[in-house]
Amino acid sequence: MSASDTSSPSPARRRRDLALLSLGVYAGIVAALLPVFSVIAPGAWTVGALAVTAAVLLSGLAVRVLRLNALVATVIELGVGVILLTAIFGRSTALLGVIPGPATFASVPSLFAAASEEIRLGVAPVVPATGLSFVLVAAVAGLAVVLDHVVLTARMPLLAGVGLVAVSLIPTIAIPAAVDVPAVLLLAATVLFLLRMDVRSRTRAGTSGRRVAARARGASATAIGIAAVAVVVTVAAVPLLPQPALRFASGTGTGAGTTINPNLELGNDLRQPREVDVLTVTTTAATAPYLRAVTLSRFDGSVWEPDSGDAVAVPAEGPVFDPVPVDGDIALADATTTITVGDLDSPWLPVPYPASTVSGLEGEWLGIPENRTVVSRSGSSRDQEYSAQAIVPRPTLEQIRTRPVGGDELGGAVRDLPADVPAIIGDTARSVTAGSQSPYDALVALQSWFRSSQFRYSLEAPVEAGFDGAGMDAVAQFLQERTGYCVHFASAFAVMARTLDMPARIVVGYLPGTRSGSIEQGNTEFVVTSSQLHAWPEVYFRGIGWVPFEPTNSLGVPTNFVSGTTGGGSDPADTPDQQDAAVPEATRTTAPQLDDPGGAGTVTAGQDGTATTSPVAVLLWTVVILALGAAVLPSAVRAGQRRSRMRRALxxxxxxxxxxxxxxxxxxxxxxxxxxxxxxxxxxxxxxxxxxxxxxxxxxxxxxxxxxxxxxxxxxxxxxxxxxxxxxxxxxxxxxxxxxxxxxxxxxxxxxxxxxxxxxxxxxxxx
Structure with missing residues (x-):
């Protein structure tokens, strides 16, 4: 074997290999951050993160070019990161604007506290202020330090690739969306580049001559083959996979009630410490309508499940749904409602019932004819402005009293009940409706009973009594305690209606809102706030369609059709005092305010035992955990190797x-x-x-x-x-x-x- 076979690579070649590996780490971090923009809006923090990352990697590269100890590289990289973070976020308290002092370090907890507040109250994609920007830039810089050592010191580029893939997946897990093919390809290319450069530098360090060329050709062929497979799978196969399921916003932390929770956990939204405006409404109708987002028909005794069904694309113009089939003697009213969404991040679109045309939407939206809802698999209601046209049935009191409930077109889901219904539910339903002459009279009797002084609206009582849910046991206990909020009233009403053999379901959406005082094109504007997130029941009447009822005590407008002999039919949208009833004092006083901590009615987020985490928090904590995991993983792997070898040696x-x-x-x-x-x-x-x-x-x-x-x-x-x-x-x-x-x-x-x-x-x- 010749001396050249064991010679080290030339200094120039070594410097080039180190530079290319550092460049690969930088490109990998950039590629992993692209999906993050679906959770956190890009901006000044992005420039800062990329600049600090580049400086950290360049300082580490300089240390390695000078052949100093790897620990020196770590110390210098951390020092560069701290100095730059100080220059960006702590100049006023730093020596010469870049050297952190005691006051600089003392300000860090307040920055983390501000970031936590932004995460708790923000809506994805969050526009970060100073606190969250600091945490993001620091997290990306820390990730750069870890990956630099994993790749250039520990020489484990595959482990770095796993970490980068994990970081890129977190936003998709937090907010499911369609596959971003360019981002996937870019990340795959950077990981393959790191692997290829690592193989080349190792090969040069141990061999030379013909064997170098042979190994280089083999590694290149392997990398090209892997890249080709990745491209084929990503571009060709991924679009053929089943589309992501409809995502349900959790409503537990992405903002102050700024999501729509279809799983009847609305208490988490309503108990948020700050009330915000989520949308505005202008309408040609006499009063603003209830806005529906999602319906829930299937009930297994513990959970109401959101409805789904065959979907059709929402056209740019023209009707999405056919008009509701109604009997010829039922009057109809045509109303157009314009909705401007602000801080509401939901895949479900708030629309009036029974909207037939929805126009002006941005992005791809789907209509589900079965329940006349509009939903997106990857988009959001945030910042949308659209118009909905609805032709609303207006039966008279005499007409609805003569109509039977149910119809052949309905499935069994709207009538099904589990076998073990607590006796209190059916017995109470029959007792309250005894003597009713028609299904409508029975339902009005139930509505009136719930809205009577026997019941009390409260966000806190269900939590304190331990029945904050919508299952059968919660309904039974609610009927005993007789206090709760809209979820309990709506669920109890729907279950009791089913015990009377009436098809019933629950709707989640928003109350009509309050007048803002402004007028657009002759129509009054109504403002809907986060505290007006609501749930209510519906019952199906043959020849009329789904009719809403309002059992929640002190909220909304009770359904009450009037006699045709006094001037025509009426429904909740026609009630003159709707706006005063839709936003009672109970709504505002039970939603705690930031300036009243610990006061009456104050409930902190998560007090009901439900963890309140947002996509942004998940992302940040995952980056921290990955960094810590990457730091301890090498020693853990090495310890496992040592135990295995010593067992075999024994x-x-x-x-x-x-x-x-x-x-x-x-x-x-x-x-x-x-x-x-x-x-x-x-x-x-x-x-x-x-x-x-x-x-x-x-x-x-x-x-x-x-x-x-x-x-x-x-x-x-x-x-x-x-x-x-x-x-x-x-x-x-x-x-x-x-x-x-x-x-x-x-x-x-x-x-x-x-x-x-x-x-x-x-x-x-x-x-």
Missing amino acids: GGDATAGWGELRASAVDLGIPSPDVESPRAFATRLIEEHDADDTDVDLLRDAVERAVYAEEAADPAAGPAFTDAVARVRARLRARATPARRLAAAVLPRSLTMRSVSPPVAVPEPVG
Whole structure:
């Protein structure tokens, strides 16, 4: 073997390889951040994060070019990151504007507190202020430090790729959306680039000449093959996969009630500490309508499930749904409602019932004819402005009293009840409706009973009494406690109606809102706030359609049709005092305010036992956890390797004991080239590192017999092998500096070894 076969790469080539690896890390961070923009709006923080990341990586590159210790690179990178963060966010309290002082560090908790408040009250995509911007820039800089060492020091680019993929997936998990093909391709390209550069630099460090070219060609062919497969899968196969399921906003932390929760956990939204305006409404109708977002028909006794069904694309112009089929003698009223959405981030679109045309939407939206709702698989209602035209049935009192409930077109889901319905529910329904002459009269009796003084509206009482839910047990306890909020009233009403063999379902949406005082084109504007998120029941009448009822005590407008002999029909939208009833004082006083902490009615987020986490919080915590995990993972993997080898050595496997000895030496900075024979390595350990010659010779002789003479493992010799390894390892550690021992524990270099077994001499091929 020629001398050139073991020569190191030239300084220029080494610098170029290090620079390309650093560039790959930077590109990987950029690619991983692209999906984050669906949760956090890009802006000044993005420029700051990319600039600080570039400075951190450049400083680490400079340290490595100067061949300084890897720990020095870490310290300098952290120092550069702190200085730049100080220059950006703490100039006023820093020495010379860049050197942090006690006051600078004292301001960090307040920045984290501000970031927490932004996360709690923000709506995705959040536009970060100073606090959240600081946390984001610091998190990205910390990620750069970790990835720099994983790739350039520990030489584990695949682990870095896993971390980058995990970071890029978190926003998609938090807010499911369609696959971003360009972002996936860019991230895949950066990971492949890191792998390719790592392979090339390793190959150059160990071989040269013809073998360098052969290995380079093989690695390039492999990388190209992987890239081709990735492109084919991403571009061709991904669009053929099933589309993401309709995503349901949790309503538990993405803002102060600025989502629509279709799972009847509205208490979390209503108990938010701040009330915000979510949308405005102008309408040609006499009063503003209720706005529906999602219907819930299937009830298994514990959970009301949101309806789904075949969907049709919402056209830019023209009707989405056919008009509601009604009997010919029923009057109809045509109304157009314009809705401007602000801080409401939901895949479900608030629309009046029964809207037929919805125009002006941005993005791709779907209409579900079965329940006349509009939804997006990947878009959001936020910042939408659209118009909805609805032709509303207006039956008279006489007409609705003569109509039966139900119809052949309905499925069984709107009537189904579990077998074990608590007796109090059915008994109470029959008692309250006794003597009613028609289904409509029975439903009005139920509505009036719920809205009577026997019931009280409260957001806190269900939490305190332990029945804050919509299941059968919660309904039964609600009927005993007789206090709760809209979820409990609506669920109890719907279940009781079903016990009377009436098809009923629940709707989640918004109350009509309050007049703002402004007038647009002759129509009054109404403002809807987060505290007006609401749930109410509907019952189906043949020849009329779904009719809403309002059982929630002190909220909304009760359904009450009037006689045709007094001037025509009426429904909740026609009630003159609707706006006063729609926003009662109970709504405003039970929603705690920021300026009244701890006052009556104050409930902190999550007080009901439900964790309140937002997509932004998930993203930030995941980055922190990934960084910590990446920091401890190398030592954990190394510990697992050590245990595995020592177990095999105890069983008489001399090569396993020798492999652990080599790995321990490499961790402590003692080189162990793959081309070096066991005898040469043993001599260096004894002469240069003061290893005990008896222990080293024992292991060397055993491994030479195992490798060259193919001697079988001897279990009887196993304890001697493991003891020898432990003594030599302890001797080497004792001679190493504390910094070297720390580096061996945190970033063990042996993880980058291609082989731990002694090499077998193989003749060099000729020609």
